[in-house]
Every structure is written in structure tokens, then in C-alpha cells.
Amino acid sequence: MSNDDNSSPHSQISSHVFENLLDSLVVDVASECHRIIRLGLDRGLEEEDEELRLSAQARTRVADPINSGETNGRHVVDIFGQTHPAIANEIFDCMNCGRSIMAGRFAPHLEKCMGKGRKARPKSTRSSSTQNRHSRSSPASIHASYSSRTTNGTVDEYANGSFEDS
Amino acid sequence: MSKRNLTYTNPEPCSHLAEYKQNHSSRGYNSLQPSLKTNPNGRTTIKTSQSQIPRCGSCSADEGRLYFCLICSSIHCPDHAILHSQVGHAIAVDVDRAELFCCVCNDQVYDPDFDNAVMHKQMKLKKNPQNGKLETPDKKRRRKVAILERETEATEGVSCFPWGLRGLNNLGSTCFMNSVLQAMLHTPPLRNYFLNDRHNREICQRRRRIGRRRGPPEMSCLACDVDAVFLAAFSGDRTPYSPARFLHSWWQHAANLASYEQQDAHEFFISMLDRIHEKEQSTLQPKVVGGDCHCVAHRVFSGVLRSDVTCTVCGFTSTTYDPCVDISLDLDPRNIASTLTGCLDLFTRPEKLGPDQKLHCEHCGLRQDSLKQMSIKRLPSVLCFHVKRFEHSSARRTSKKVDQYLQFPFSLDMTPYLSSSVIRNRFGNRIFAFEGDDACKAPSEFEVFAVVTHTGKLESGHYVTYVRLRNEWYKCDDAWVTRVSEAAVRASQGYLMYYVQKMLYCRGGEEMNCMATSPRHCCL
16 A cells, blocks of 8 residues: 555545455455366366476477477388388379379379369370469369368368360 | 366355345346446446446545445445445445446355346347257167267177277378378268178169160269278278278369379368268268258268457347358467367457448447457267368469467367357356356367378378277378377377267277376366
8 A cells, every 4th residue: 555645636536446456356256266266177287297297298308309300210110010112102093083193192193184174084195285283263164162171071072073275 | 077177166155145135136136237248259247327326425536446335235345345344335336337346345256037137138138049950859860879989898809909900001102091081981970881881782782773765874872982991990800901992983073172292181071071961961861951962971070160240330140050061260370279179279269350341230239349259069970170271272273281389189178169168258258057058068178080191391291190999099101000199199290189078989899098197187
């Protein structure tokens, strides 16, 4: 409490008001917490603390997981006792064109084989058209719309549009 | 499981409260009702007079705590309330907070009948439209899944390695796909669905051949290709599998995502669920309008979110429900809440809508400032948390990745984020049976079983999945499957975290070390 003779009545009053407000807020929090604890609504706190402790402990043990270990694991033997080359070398036939492709290069092959961004056709198109791109749209082309959703999982109609050469 | 988790502990009344109840029962509460006033934020106070502020009857103090005597309706400051209690009037109500107070024990006390009276007053005034259109019973669905779980509790055979553990070859920047596939392979309800041949490829192919009259070339069914991947993974063959056919099939369905470049794993996950839903839906019995979708994708992953928008002036609340297959969480920019539960707290916190987002309040008849609050109406069997680590700024046409560590628990209790909890909290945690209160029925304990991580930069990063089998953790890095410590997973930078309902986790044949974190957890 300020008993300072030099403080003006105004600042005394405002300190007083402030203190009352602060008191009221503190009691608000105390009252809410009191209710939560008395009614047993705070169960789970112990488990939460344990999880936090385990995570903190884990982080000190594992040094810099972001940059280490992620690609190092590729030079070791897996749990089945196998080793693998950096680029998968299994060979199989492309289901679009029938050619023999190496696994690790299958995706780039398939992209060209199916025509990047085009709807699939039974035969390979080997299209060299560079104008159909799924990202940057030109006003003349129509895109098959795929709506991506985050938290709202409502299903939209999958519009079967076709790409047009612009 | 402790029943205490689901309901309040009814606290023992002190002797003074007990005596008061014996003599007056709920009369005092009911006569207080007209003086109860609730503001739009859900806070209740006592207002006895329209024109005067409350003052202590003995000293006229009008600041700090004031107590309203339930027997004689006099108001006292804390000091004089103690004196007043000596004449036998022990029970009072805190004027600012509408909480019972025993002036002899000098402590806040609780009585369900009092909370009841408070809530009834609130309910009378508010017009709360409850859109119960998605209240279809899902007990039947859960029972079915439980049956599947029991059926697959069969022994895992002679292999000393966990069932279904197999590397996936990277086909050229397809780790985004491999990582999600690994998580799906070990999602208990999904795994059981496909391994129990619930999606029969022959029948599906036959149906498609018959339906293919319109002319467009027959597209494969993505669910059939998912089935093939499951078969390959659980075949017992441990050499890495190339999901080439699956990739081809997916690109046929998601034309605009068909490109040889690193994609977003979350986008792929959503896309995959959509394609499965599409194909399954056309073969299912016509579903009831407005009812739940029964395709496997939705049965496993779909939950319901509730959104409440409250007028800050009159308190009128408008509620909507939306289905969701995952929960996308923003990382706390202040870096304070760098835990999953912290993000969930932020997710369910009331948010002030900006001045440009004023909503039309039906009650007031005009646009008012509003508060929006999200909560989870119904939890799915499998929860997917998507941590928004990739920020796309359309203005600057740049994207950046946020590497902030996010702590996540292995055992997660979702109760605080359920609509029942959030709404109860909004009304001051009163002891009251809220409408639609299904906290007792909804299992809300979850166990993590797969974590998809992203390391490196946005454009040149790498996805890896950690899966939990038989309470051991395995790192699935494309073709390389290795065992890792629990600590490695805890310290990892999660991007997609998959949790399954604890009941399904226990029954799915995974022997869980129940004493791992707390003696309170137990398997039924």
C-alpha cells in the first residue's frame, strides 16, 4: 500500500483499482483450479509429466537427430541381415509400356511414360508436350481438380476433366 | 480403466454444507436463481440489484470478495462473513463467481445440486441449437472392428520378426509415399480389414468390368492395389518390395499429383484416403443421407469436429459439425507450446474472430464480434495428427520448413479436447449432465503406433517412418528396416503422428507393456 505523501490522489486511486483487479484475477484462477482439482478433473497430469520427462531424457541421449543418422542407416545391414544398394536395383516390367525398368528409376520413367500430368491411357503416349503442367495453369487449359483438404474431410466430387493442349 | 476418468469425483461435503442441505435442501439455490447472471463468456455472477453494487452489510465494503448468505440473503466481506457464520449461517455464495463457500471452513465447497441450479438458469436463457445430425450410433461399427481384432489375434507364426515388417524400395523420390504406406500397413484396423480380405479383388474386378460400359478406360481400383501392398508386406518375404503398381494406380487417379518430384506425405495420405473412399463408396449399400460413410477409409480415420461461434454480446452460440480424417496443428510461433498437447490446447482455445469476420448473430439480428471454439465431437478409431511444418506464403511465393521440435506422448488422453469437456469447461466445469454428453461411452485413450518424420530442407528432404510393433520401434527408411530405441523416436521430429484407440491397440495382438509409463494403465 502506498503511503507516499508525494503520490497524487489520482495515482493512489489507480494503484488501488489495479490492486483490486489483480486480486480478483488471482482469486478467479484459484477458484477455477480449486474446482478442477476437487472434482478430479485434473487426472492425467502425472502421466503427462512422465511423458515430458521421458521425451526430455530422450533428447539429451540422442544427439542432433535431425541431421544425424537419417542417411547413415543406409550403409548398414537391416534387421533381416540384408544390405541394399543406394538405388534400388530390382527389375520389373512397366505396367504402362511393358519395358524392363530398374526400380530406383521407375518413377521418372513412369512420369514420361504416362505423360506428365495426363490422365492415363492404355498405350504409352510418349508425349513430348511440355505445355501441360499440373501446377502453373494457363487460362486455356482445363484441369482435373483435386481438392486437398486439411481438417475438413468432406468429400468433393472428383471432377473428371481432361487436359487440353494449349 | 479407471472410471474416475470419465465422471466427476463427487466431493464429500463438509459438515456445515451437509447440515445446510439437511435443513434447507435446494430451496436456497432455487431462490437464488433469479439473481444469477451469466455473461456471454460463460461466467456466472450474482446480481441482486439492478441499481446498486453489492456491499458488505456490516462495513459497506464493496471491493474484493463478497459473500451472499444463502439463509438470510445478506452480503458480507470475508471478515464479516466469518462473524456471520457464528450465528449459524455458514454457507454463502461468492458473488463474483457463483461458487459455494463455507465460511467456517473458509474454503470453497461443491454441491451438484447447486451447479444444477446454476446450469438450469443458463440453459433457460440460451438458445443452443444442437445439430445432432451426425449422432448416428457407431457402437455397431466398433463392435465389428473388435471382432476383426479378435480374429486376427492368431499367433504370428514362427518368425521372430514382427509380422508385416518389410522395406519398400524408393522408386525415385517416392519416400513420401513409402513413409505413409508403412504407417498404413501397421494401422491395426486397416491391416485387419485388408488381411481379412474385406476388399476382395476378384469381386471388385468383376464389378468394374460389368460397370465399364460408359467407355472410359478401366482404371484400377486403388483399394485393390492397397490390398496388393498388404499382401506383399505380410507375405513373409523380407526383401524390399517395389510398390510400382500402386504408384501407377495412384497416378492414374490423382492426375495433377503425378509428377516425378518430392511430394508432401500428408497430401499423399489424404489423396489415398479419398481414392479408397471413392471406389469403395460406389460398391457399398446406398448410405443413409446425412449418415456416416462406411468405406474403410472413413470408418478408420474419420472423426467429427465441432465448431462453436459465440456472439460476444448476447452469448448466442451457433454450432456446426464437420467430418475430418485428420487434425492439422499449427506449431506455436512463440515456441512455448512445443508439445502435441499444447498444440491441441491452442486448437481448442476460444479464438476471437477479427473485425472483418463479424458473424451475423441470430439473436441480436446484426453482425457482432464473435468467438470461435473448436472441439472434437467424435474421435476416430485412428487419429492422424498433421504438424504444419511447411509454411507456404502465397504472397511471397516461397515456402519454408519449420524445424521446431514437438514433444509428443506415447500414451495420449484426448478427453480434454472432446466437445463434452470443452463445453463443460466453458460453463465453469459445473457438475452437470450436459446434453450429448458421451464422455462415458467414448474411449479417448490412444497409443501412438507410427510416426512419419521429415528431415532436411523443404525441397531436398527425406521421409522416414517409425513403427511400433510388439512394443519395439522400427525405423522404415525406404528399403532399410532397422530397430531403434524408444528414445530415438521420442527425440524425432514428427510430421505425421498416428494414434490408435488403446483398446484396438491392445487387442490387435500387440503385446503391450502395460506397466511402461504408469501403473494406472491396464489392458482389459
